[in-house]
Amino acid sequence: MKKGLLTLASLALVLCIVLPNNLLAQINGDKVENTPHNLRKATTSGMGLQDWGEICVYCHTPHNNNTDIDAPLWNRETPAGPYTMYSSRTIDMTIANAPQGVSLACLSCHDNTIALDQIINVPTAKFGSSASTVTINYCATSCHVGQSPSGGVNFEGTNIGTDLSNDHPISITYDPALDPNFHPATDGKVGGVLPLYGPNKDQVECASCHNPHDNSNRPFLRMDNANSAMCLTCHDI
């Protein structure tokens, strides 16, 4: 196992999905079989249906995999091509020209049909209003959008703008030399917890913040984000 981790990704954007109580116990697990990423029917449905008998097959395949990708045993080609993704007037680091390997694996389900996509709902959605509306209560959007309950700095006043259809950038090179407001990375990890990907171990991908196999910190975060601790692991502000 490379680096001792099976690091397939979920989303780069932090979402909090409101669910009824009887589901919570079953989906807050630290093993993939206790998470929503266990797509095996018998366990998640609890109805004793005939199941595939496998959890992993939904995302992994043991043969004919593409060895260029940093995610182990993934059946996907190496991406390439000109592509503008995240953009911001305050960005200092370089963004890859395309969502890279690990993140592509996530986006194949998280494209808004099978699972929520990487786009947060525009701020007209009320926080926690219904099961289908995403509750946004982490970092940027609870504090930095318009009239925020916590009264944080309004991003609209700075250069970010009101269009929040951009998500947290993925496939972006993490290089604190270009922007001093970031903690340094050591050994391909930031803060010893958040991994970076790519041949130079310097790319932020979905899996930098999310561990698709472990839902102890919902949603699939690598660490608890209370007081934005996870955000502040990278951002030095």
Next chain:
Amino acid sequence: MRVAKRKIYGLVLGAFVGSMLLSCAGTKRPQLPSPEEFVWPLPPAEPKIQFVRSIHSELDLGPRKRTLAQKIFETFFGRPRLRALRKPLNVHVDAAGHVYVADSHWRKVLIFDFPQKELTILGKSGRGMLLNPLGVTTDENGDIYVTDAGGQRVVVYNAEHKFKTAFGGKKVFVRPSGIAINSALNLIYVVDTWAHQVKVFDRTTFKFLFTIGRHEKEGKKIAEGSLDQTWNRSDAPGEFDFPTNIAIDKEGNVYIVDTMNFRVQILDPRGHFLRSFGKIGNVPGSFSRPKGIALDSEGHIYVSDAAFNNIQIFDKEGKLLLFFGNFGSGLADLRLPAGMYIDRHDRIYVADQLNHRIQVYQYLGSKASATVGENH
């Protein structure tokens, strides 16, 4: 002295102009490959599929029509921001040739009117405001039906893009995505992805008629719209596991992409199981992330797969005939393809999600006459 100065100025000017002209002489426009370069299967086999074009933005409609006042205004104040596709999820083409795209970044439906060279954005405000459109279709009257996962409803507009009505709601849908209409039987089929069902409505009254798929939990019927429906996942025939898109053939049979069962199911108009094909795998003929489905005029089944980044073509029995498309951002490539539609002229429209465009291919028709065993 004056004469000498003039001569020098003349020489300098002449040299300047001459060098400018010379530098222009050598420029050539970059040559883009022509569509015939992108055919499948590759020669010497007879080509069946050919790439036609991409649709990125309003620039593909042709040059903008501008009044004189607009031209003057824009000379001083700049052109308005270009409206381009951002993350198309589903595509539909009506009989008049309008291309409808459900875009999950815009969160609206973009309508490309090629005859009139206009781009309309549908669902911006009002009663017909769209929060999260995932599927779009039209009927023979020109009415537009859009599934809105954000509003958990289906919104109906008339041919002038005005809100007509909406049906569904929280108590009916969990997450509607694909939609298709059977005009002859007046039925609207809406795929409710997170309820793992297909819900069928009457087109005249918009009343709910029946459900296809599992709708029981422990022997008891699940209340419509209840989140208990998310437990409906099943791999039994006629039941689904995250179904996404739907297509209808000439006989009214429905073809549903049962994504997390990695198969396509074919049911009759009432939802009775006819047959299915496909299994998980990464060899041709199997599926990994099947999303879009469409049928051509000869009854072939086209399925787009977001993990293979290609489109596989099957015959009615589910035998693989051909697959086309490569991963990438090149002219004819695909990157996480999603919904598909094939129009009357056998033009194949694919929502090329991460390349933010619609890819258009052409099915060239079966040149050989039907062989034994083929039933079209």
